[in-house]
Amino acid sequence: MRQTTRSNKRAPSIPLLIGAIAAGLVGFLAAPVRAQDFLGNETIQFSEDTTIEFEFKRTMGANRSTLGVRNIDTGEEAVLFREVTPFDGYVPGQPLTSSPTDFVGTVEAGTVKNGLGQASQFAEFKFKANNRYVFYLDSVSPSGQTTRTFESTNASAAQFNGALDGGSAGDAVGVRVAWDDDGLPSENKDFDNDDFIIEAGGYLVTVTCPPVR
Numbered sequence: 550m551r552q553t554t555r556s557n558k559r560a561p562s563i564p565l566l567i568g569a570i571a572a573g574l575v576g577f578l579a580a581p582v583r584a585q586d587f588l589g590n591e592t593i594q595f596s597e598d599t600t601i602e603f604e605f606k607r608t609m610g611a612n613r614s615t616l617g618v619r620n621i622d623t624g625e626e627a628v629l630f631r632e633v634t635p636f637d638g639y640v641p642g643q644p645l646t647s648s649p650t651d652f653v654g655t656v657e658a659g660t661v662k663n664g665l666g667q668a669s670q671f672a673e674f675k676f677k678a679n680n681r682y683v684f685y686l687d688s689v690s691p692s693g694q695t696t697r698t699f700e701s702t703n704a705s706a707a708q709f710n711g712a713l714d715g716g717s718a719g720d721a722v723g724v725r726v727a728w729d730d731d732g733l734p735s736e737n738k739d740f741d742n743d744d745f746i747i748e749a750g751g752y753l754v755t756v757t758c759p760p761v762r
């Protein structure tokens with residue numbers, strides 16, 4: 550149904566093949582696999598080189614976190630956004646106190662930069678055709694003593710909502726990816742899924758295909 554409702558003009562530009570192909574069945578299932586227009590907790594794979602622009606929304610957590618994309622076929626990693634300090638107003642060595650805004654981090658205050666080191670809420674990444682990818686979140690505790698890594702195949706770490714070509718829903722545009730970094734090491738897990746939030750879609754850039762519209 551999804552394929553029959555998809556625009557023929559748009560389909561070649563963002564044929565997302567996710568999930569079933571993770572087991573290496575892409576060659577056999579290429580035809581019947583549904584073309585998906587969402588990112589999710591499954592391994593991410595496109596049948597053509599596809600560049601997606603991501604928008605940083607906010608971080609709300611005391612850890613210092615880095616969000617990136619990992620090519621699980623080659624092991625290559627690319628940072629999309631990075632907190633250069635744990636949160637806005639962080640003072641090294643100062644004991645953490647509770648924060649009414651849950652330790653918010655912003656580009657404006659200099660906490661967050663994109664993977665190029667720019668004070669920008671935008672980052673681009675090119676997914677190579679037929680390579681398998683996951684997103685990852687590295688979180689370092691404010692003391693620097695504990696580092697945790699989560700991948701987007703972990704549904705309790707990364708929540709996906711929306712579709713790349715789904716327009717806006719509420720205050721979200723495209724796909725929203727909302728992460729939980731498992732809380733501070735000394736705390737109980739909170740799973741608030743607001744520790745790192747980005748969106749994708751609505752800004753789709755195709756570099757190897759002619760314009761879709």
Ligand SMILES: [Ca+2]
Pocket residue numbers: 609610651741742743744
């Ligand atoms: Ca939080």
Ligand SMILES: [Ca+2]
Pocket residue numbers: 608609610611612613614632634635636652654
């Ligand atoms: Ca943080």
Ligand SMILES: [Ca+2]
Pocket residue numbers: 610729730731732739740741742743744
């Ligand atoms: Ca959390």
